[in-house]
Amino acid sequence: MELTELTALELGAAIRRGEVSVPQAARAALEAVERQNGALNCFLTVTGERALARAEALQKGVKTANSPLYGVPMAWKDNICTKGVRTTCASRMLEDFTPPYDATAVERLEAAGALCLGKLNMDEFAMGSTSETSFFGPVRNPWDLERSPGGSSGGAAAAVSAGLGWYAVGSDTGGSIRQPAAHCGVTGIKPTYGTVSRYGLIAHASSLDQIGPLGRDAADCAAVLDLLQGRDRRDATSLDGDYGQLLSRLTGDVRGLRVGLPEQCFGDGLDDGVRRAVLAAAQVLKDRGAQLVELSFPVLEYAVPAYYIIASAEASSNLARYDGVKYGWRAREYGGLHELYTQSRTQGFGPEVKRRILLGTFVLSSGYYDAYYQKALQARAVIRNAFDEAFGRCDLLLTPVAPSTAPRLGESLGEPLKMYLGDIYTVPANLAGLPALSMPCGFDSQGLPIGAQLIGPRFGEGRLLNAAHAFQLDTDWHRRAPEGGKRT
Amino acid sequence: MEPINAWLVDELARLSRLSLPEEERRAMTAQLKRIVDYMDILGRLDTAGIEPLSHEAPVGNVLRPDVVEPSLDRGELLANAPAQDGEMFLTPRSVE
Numbered sequence: 001m002e003l004t005e006l007t008a009l010e011l012g013a014a015i016r017r018g019e020v021s022v023p024q025a026a027r028a029a030l031e032a033v034e035r036q037n038g039a040l041n042c043f044l045t046v047t048g049e050r051a052l053a054r055a056e057a058l059q060k061g062v063k064t065a066n067s068p069l070y071g072v073p074m075a076w077k078d079n080i081c082t083k084g085v086r087t088t089c090a091s092r093m094l095e096d097f098t099p100p101y102d103a104t105a106v107e108r109l110e111a112a113g114a115l116c117l118g119k120l121n122m123d124e125f126a127m128g129s130t131s132e133t134s135f136f137g138p139v140r141n142p143w144d145l146e147r148s149p150g151g152s153s154g155g156a157a158a159a160v161s162a163g164l165g166w167y168a169v170g171s172d173t174g175g176s177i178r179q180p181a182a183h184c185g186v187t188g189i190k191p192t193y194g195t196v197s198r199y200g201l202i203a204h205a206s207s208l209d210q211i212g213p214l215g216r217d218a219a220d221c222a223a224v225l226d227l228l229q230g231r232d233r234r235d236a237t238s239l240d241g242d243y244g245q246l247l248s249r250l251t252g253d254v255r256g257l258r259v260g261l262p263e264q265c266f267g268d269g270l271d272d273g274v275r276r277a278v279l280a281a282a283q284v285l286k287d288r289g290a291q292l293v294e295l296s297f298p299v300l301e302y303a304v305p306a307y308y309i310i311a312s313a314e315a316s317s318n319l320a321r322y323d324g325v326k327y328g329w330r331a332r333e334y335g336g337l338h339e340l341y342t343q344s345r346t347q348g349f350g351p352e353v354k355r356r357i358l359l360g361t362f363v364l365s366s367g368y369y370d371a372y373y374q375k376a377l378q379a380r381a382v383i384r385n386a387f388d389e390a391f392g393r394c395d396l397l398l399t400p401v402a403p404s405t406a407p408r409l410g411e412s413l414g415e416p417l418k419m420y421l422g423d424i425y426t427v428p429a430n431l432a433g434l435p436a437l438s439m440p441c442g443f444d445s446q447g448l449p450i451g452a453q454l455i456g457p458r459f460g461e462g463r464l465l466n467a468a469h470a471f472q473l474d475t476d477w478h479r480r481a482p483e484g485g486k487r488t
Numbered sequence: 489m490e491p492i493n494a495w496l497v498d499e500l501a502r503l504s505r506l507s508l509p510e511e512e513r514r515a516m517t518a519q520l521k522r523i524v525d526y527m528d529i530l531g532r533l534d535t536a537g538i539e540p541l542s543h544e545a546p547v548g549n550v551l552r553p554d555v556v557e558p559s560l561d562r563g564e565l566l567a568n569a570p571a572q573d574g575e576m577f578l579t580p581r582s583v584e
Contacts, residue, residue: 100564193544207543236550237543305527316504323505325577330570337582341505349506358500359520362492365500375530377540382533384541417522433544458544 003028004163005481008072008220011166015062015071022062022071022115026055029073029117033164040140042155042164044078045086046118054115061113068223068247069167070113077156077170078119079126080211081200082106085116089202090134091124093322093329093348103200104232105169105211112227117165121155124350126176126204127315128152129419130412133352138409141184142482143448147406150180156214157184161482167215167224171201173208174307175401175426178438181214182401182451185440187468187478188214189221192458193433194239196225197232205314206237208307208430217478218439218468222246225461241459249462250469255289257467260394262297265425271404277442277450278400281471285398288470293394299386300424302379307427308420309363309376315353316360322348355416384432391457396464399425401438401451429455437464440477449477492521 003011003025014020030048037043051073058071065071076082079089081099083106088094102110110116123133131139131154139154141147142162149158153170157180160168170177172190181188189212196211203209213224229243261282266275286292324330324344331343349357363372390397402422412419429436434455441452452471454464472478497517501508508516562575571578 097568100560100567233550233552237547239546299533302530302533305530308523309527309530324570325579327568328570334580337580338505340580342507345505346507351512354504354506354508355516355519357504357506358497358516359523361500361504362496362520362524365503372524372527372530374540375533375535377542378535378538379530379533381538381541382535384544416519417526420523 004032006166007216008166009068009223012068012070012072016065018062022059023052023055025071026051026073026115029165032162033117036162036164039145040142040158040162041137042121042139042159042162043075043118044088044090044121044136044155047085047116051115051117058113058115065113067112067227069227071115072166073115073117074167074169075117075120075156075159075165076106077122077153077168079122079171079202080105080169081202082116082119085119087119087202088136089125090122090136091348091350091353092135095135095329097327099200101200104197104234105228106200108230109169109227120153120159120168123152123154123352125202125315125319125353126152126171126173127352127356129175129179129422130407131155131180132409132413133350135350140409141406143185144406146408147448148183148409148412150183150402150406152176153214154180157181157186157188160184160186160214160216163481167213167220169211169213169224169228171209171211172430173204174311174430175423177212177214178426178436178451178453179402179423181438183406183449185449185477185480186214187217187221187437187439188212189225189437189461189464190429190435191225191229191461192435194237195241195243195459195461196228197230197235197238199232199234203318205311206318207314208311217472218437218465219247219250222250222465246462246465250466252466252470252473254285254467254470257285257290257396258293258394259285259290260293260295260390260397262295262300262390262397262399264297264300265399269403270400271444273444274400274404274450278398278452281441281452282398284471284474285467288474295390295393297386297390299383300428303383303428303431304421304424306376306379306383307423307431308359309372310380310431312356312360313364313373314360316357316364319353319357324348352416380431383428387428387432387434396460396467397455399453399455401425401453405444405446405448405450425453434458435461435464437468439468439471440480441475442477492517492524
């Protein structure tokens with residue numbers, strides 16, 4: 001059995017038992033990166049030498065290892081700041097940006113013995129659903145190189161799927177962890193807003209952004225999330241909570257769990273193959289003792305417009321900081337100061353980022369603010385209330401992650417609205433700040449992975465992970481790997 | 489309200505400090521128009537009496553003890569600047 005076939009927790013256990021050394025694990029991962037990254041374009045930066053040096057240092061401390069993931073090689077989405085390692089947001093704007101500090105998430109995982117292999121490709125500034133808006137070229141889906149891995153954490157999902165590292169940490173503003181996880185056949189979770197510090201996460205839409213793990217199964221995600229969660233005084237929105245018990249609470253017992261199936265999530269616009277696979281997942285949970293509850297979520301159709309108004313508004317404001325002065329791209333030629341700003345931004349940002357900035361500026365402009373931005377915030381409250389109502393009748397919701405499987409490369413770029421509409425099942429959880437998980441639940445007729453989404457109430461991570469764990473005890477979709485990935 | 493048109497897109501670009509060449513502006517105008525037209529379905533949602541929700545988190549001030557702590561190193565911070573003189577960021581003259 002090859003090392004890259006193990007889950008992160010299995011590898012961590014093997015390292016602690018002394019069966020595998022940390023340098024051995026690091027070399028196996030770096031070889032997989034070397035072999036496959038040319039085709040997949042997952043990694044924007046590989047920190048090979050640094051990783052090998054760190055592996056040697058970690059090996060010395062193995063006897064006093066303080067976490068189940070000690071020494072396990074992983075990688076970060078390239079919008080999470082890593083001290084001394086360039087962090088580009090897949091944008092020309094930050095092509096040469098080297099953060100002078102670590103994100104809190106990085107500090108926390110490093111303290112638990114995480115071994116970083118490098119930084120992962122993504123949609124530029126996490127704006128996109130296909131990982132094609134990257135300044136450094138698209139990521140390719142390991143299941144079919146002509147297809148997108150989803151986005152925006154496409155590099156993270158593709159890397160985990162293909163065995164280039166045992167887990168990855170990404171970010172999710174409107175589905176950016178869950179949708180690529182679905183398209184690449186891995187498990188990913190967006191935690192409750194405020195449970196993982198955003199300090200050091202390069203801001204896209206601050207009220208929606210959340211950091212979370214992508215892994216090979218629910219147990220791996222639980223172990224990573226146990227390390228990531230916690231209050232941080234450097235993020236004013238981070239919350240106190242009862243953290244750190246997710247992994248130990250995975251019992252697989254879902255007897256009596258009420259699983260809600262919102263009828264609007266299974267209606268028009270959903271591929272038949274996806275519908276069948278997700279409903280079959282519901283049946284697996286039912287067979288383990290869960291109770292299926294049909295319910296209505298009539299406000300679903302307002303989620304995409306509300307999301308894109310709010311996310312673009314916040315993005316236009318967050319991205320105002322890129323002016324070619326303190327860091328980031330500066331145009332070579334300019335007249336005065338204003339032209340320096342304009343030329344630097346025009347050259348530094350790609351088309352999708354510009355579109356969002358313009359859209360955000362539009363919805364915040366006087367004369368349009370009430371009709372769009374204000375209205376979207378009201379719709380957000382309505383959607384939050386609809387979730388409250390739903391969670392009066394069930395313990396979690398089961399829906400598809402995306403209406404269809406991975407699109408062909410190039411298919412989405414010319415039609416932004418169509419791409420936005422594909423986010424219909426994932427954006428509601430961000431608007432309401434709820435935890436939501438994506439797990440592999442089958443394949444379509446073309447052999448592409450399908451994902452099922454579980455959405456829980458605030459702080460419902462344990463419930464979601466346990467339901468996914470239960471599902472994974474009875475299925476093996478999460479164990480399937482693409483051919484190049486050699487996990488089978 | 490003014491619908492999305494080339495003039496408005498120019499104005500949005502000016503406010504956003506972006507410059508759009510003619511062809512890009514034309515494409516952007518058409519795309520933004522389609523997106524905003526779609527967003528108009530929000531008008532069908534009855535939101536009378538609904539308080540806007542800008543944030544799901546209970547946010548308050550976060551205070552730390554009032555003691556001096558080192559901040560990030562100036563040299564490290566300046567290292568990412570496109571133009572600097574070791575002490576300050578450099579920009580073209582903004583006041584004549």
